[in-house]
Amino acid sequence: MVRDRRGQWFDPELVDLFATLEDDTTFQDSLALPDVGEQVAAAEPTAAVVLVDNPRLDRIAEAFAWVIDAKSPFTFRHSMRVARWSVDIGARLGLSPSALTRLRRAALLHDIGKLGVPNRILDHPGCLTDRDWKVVKRHPQHTYDILVQVPPFAEFASDASAHHERLDGNGYHRGRAGHTLTQTARILAVADNLDALLADRPYRPAVRPEAVVDILREGAGTAYCPICVDTGIVALAGWRAPSAEDRSDVSPLDQVPEPAITLS
Ligand SMILES: [Fe+2]
Ligand SMILES: [Fe+2]
CATH class of the missing domain: 1.10.3210.10 (Hypothetical protein af1432)
Known part of the structure; x- marks a missing residue:
């Protein structure tokens, strides 16, 4: 689905990066971990953090x-x-x-x-x-x-x-x-x-x-x-x-x- 929507729904560069994870079982297993939310938050680049008023x-x-x-x-x-x-x-x-x-x-x-x-x-x-x-x-x-x-x-x-x-x-x-x-x-x-x-x-x-x-x-x-x-x-x-x-x-x-x- 992600490949099908490459360039339409999704940024082609991100789709290509995503495709490299296809056989990465360590990554796939990590999605089932209970702290996956915290891991995603920790991976956020600090430069992208926006303080809001x-x-x-x-x-x-x-x-x-x-x-x-x-x-x-x-x-x-x-x-x-x-x-x-x-x-x-x-x-x-x-x-x-x-x-x-x-x-x-x-x-x-x-x-x-x-x-x-x-x-x-x-x-x-x-x-x-x-x-x-x-x-x-x-x-x-x-x-x-x-x-x-x-x-x-x-x-x-x-x-x-x-x-x-x-x-x-x-x-x-x-x-x-x-x-x-x-x-x-x-x-x-x-x-x-x-x-x-x-x-x-x-x-x-x-x-x-x-x-x-x-x-x-x-x-x-x-x-x-x-x-x-x-x-x-x-x-x-x-x-x-x-x-x-x-x-x-x-x-x-x-x-x-x-x-x-x-x-x-
Ligand atoms: Fe409702
Ligand atoms: Fe409603």
């Missing part, structure tokens, strides 16, 4: 959001929009600028674990088999496992991976009880559902905003935090729903207003 951390989170969203046409710009809805809700709830920055990064990266779910499953039209559904339900666990290893993102790994949890404990992947879910996790759950419902999915068309409000209200107190639902509904009221005459190149879904607040 806060704006750069934001850009890294945004870049990963693009990668995550580009995996499937159905999730195009999903993470970016969840970040906007989350910050909108968080700002209305009076979160501090630093809490909003943290919330925004958690929202941008909440579905990073989806990179571990095959497209055969993500883009499947119709119902999933039990086995495939189990694979989908593991994506928040992958989100946690990835973020917890990145020091600046580890502090919100738990919140980001809780976006499919429910107050009544019937969510996934941990089935956490409501009182363990932080405000960040609660906001993310509402923002994630809000955006997912407003977008087309392989198994259903987009849900109308009025029906989204009903679904969120129905889940308030059992699935979602009622305060976050009420605030999400207020945020949704400021959003213009797609219309048949819409000829704009920008999808109305992407016209979620950028909240006028200062992050830090």
Whole structure:
């Protein structure tokens, strides 16, 4: 596969170097060692180490959001929009600028674990088999496992991976009880559902905003935090729903207003 993609996906020089490892059993065995992650980190040339400040951390989170969203046409710009809805809700709830920055990064990266779910499953039209559904339900666990290893993102790994949890404990992947879910996790759950419902999915068309409000209200107190639902509904009221005459190149879904607040 690597040879086939030489010059298209991959740098030819790197492909040729990679090919020299084909018969290197010592290298191949080393891939199964438990400390392979540390070995890779130790091999990184020190000259290539880049120190990042806060704006750069934001850009890294945004870049990963693009990668995550580009995996499937159905999730195009999903993470970016969840970040906007989350910050909108968080700002209305009076979160501090630093809490909003943290919330925004958690929202941008909440579905990073989806990179571990095959497209055969993500883009499947119709119902999933039990086995495939189990694979989908593991994506928040992958989100946690990835973020917890990145020091600046580890502090919100738990919140980001809780976006499919429910107050009544019937969510996934941990089935956490409501009182363990932080405000960040609660906001993310509402923002994630809000955006997912407003977008087309392989198994259903987009849900109308009025029906989204009903679904969120129905889940308030059992699935979602009622305060976050009420605030999400207020945020949704400021959003213009797609219309048949819409000829704009920008999808109305992407016209979620950028909240006028200062992050830090
Ligand atoms: Fe998710
Ligand atoms: Fe999501």
